[in-house]
């Protein structure tokens with residue numbers, strides 16, 4: 001098969017040449033100017049694994065090399081790139097390291113799937129002569145990991161980053177707090193910054209110990225934990241090497257039971273709530289009449305902003321079902337102001353647009369009426385992240401027989417095709433209003449990375465193409481064929497993808513359910529002692 005035909009996401013322009021192909025030789029080198037060296041290193045790591053070649057990084061270029069170059073003016077924005085492959089070598093150009101990183105992902109997919117093996121194999125590393133010019137449709141192409149309902153270690157988060165970036169996904173939203181747990185360390189600011197003496201250390205000491213328990217087969221044990229501020233910096237530093245921006249979320253004013261359990265002063269009666277393991281939603285709230293509420297939010301968002309490298313912080317705002325509507329609006333407006341005063345751009349779930357938001361605040365649409373979101377986008381210039389549940393919710397079951405996953409979203413269950421066959425520009429929203437697309441993985445039923453992978457892949461691949469490739473380039477039948485070819489790459493990476501029955505997979509998944517007809521997958525379903 002010709003690898004220029006199986007690229008995912010599909011590039012804007014691909015012109016296969018009828019000139020001789022390029023063969024990567026053991027003597028090949030990777031040439032890059034200093035600012036491109038970190039990206040060149042990423043490429044070298046990828047290719048060294050499967051080929052076993054040395055692939056040293058150099059500054060000059062000679063025939064047979066892969067070269068990374070900067071070009072000043074560039075069509076298609078900061079993430080655009082061109083890739084030119086001839087018999088003499090492969091040449092990537094872009095205006096930024098991000099553009100080069102995207103080009104590297106395309107180049108990687110042009111090599112035979114064996115390049116994804118961690119052990120070197122004796123392949124013929126031939127890629128077709130081709131001219132590619134490519135740029136993303138949307139700047140924000142994200143996944144969300146709910147680390148509150150089930151904790152994911154720093155290592156697991158990094159593994160998720162490794163996988164997502166091969167499809168040019170560039171945003172990782174971490175849902176850090178919820179009713180069942182609080183996952184991010186907040187330092188005690190000392191007496192001066194803490195007039196009410198709030199026990200911030202309890203947030204993780206108490207709040208970090210929870211998780212959802214939907215069944216006895218999935219106990220809390222093994223799914224608790226939290227990130228120190230250093231851990232969070234470490235995740236972001238790793239993400240940055242792969243062109244990924246991390247967006248942290250503190251969910252307010254609902255989904256806060258873990259905070260109410262850790263900090264007694266956040267309760268009107270001054271008594272800490274018990275921790276909870278239920279998967280019910282919409283039953284907890286901050287109290288807008290307590291000064292401690294605002295003191296708390298100011299301290300938490302201040303520290304969060306200080307440890308966040310990227311421009312965004314997310315303040316939640318969803319499903320505050322037991323919060324009086326006027327209180328909700330008043331709190332959310334105040335919290336958004338506090339967040340904006342940190343210098344960051346505020347993001348929230350679409351309910352929060354009921355309040356007046358600081359200019360430029362981002363609305364993440366997930367559910368309900370899109371019309372007010374479109375209005376805000378047009379009138380107030382609020383960029384929108386599109387996460388409509390029925391097209392992006394990665395926590396939903398694939399079929400009624402799926403051993404994990406929820407199934408509350410109407411129209412489900414959902415496979416790769418429902419997450420492919422939609423256009424983010426809908427209901428009057430136009431591309432210029434849309435920051436991008438994000439697929440949330442809520443983790444009530446997910447207890448480790450293999451299970452997360454199974455819910456994510458291949459649906460996250462659909463979302464990656466929706467976010468990257470222009471609507472006119474997309475075609476479900478063609479995408480299904482390319483997914484089939486992708487199977488071998490995912491299998492070589494050890495990914496537990498869902499073997500969608502309507503796709504002709506080129507290799508078997510590490511977790512082939514439901515093809516095997518059994519719902520038991522011992523290596524992923526049992527609890528380690």
Ligand code: TNX
Nearest residue numbers: 281318319349366395406442
């Ligand atoms: C709704 S989507 C939620 C989450 C749940 C999810 C389960 C959203 C903004 N809130 O709290 O985990 O449903 O699918």
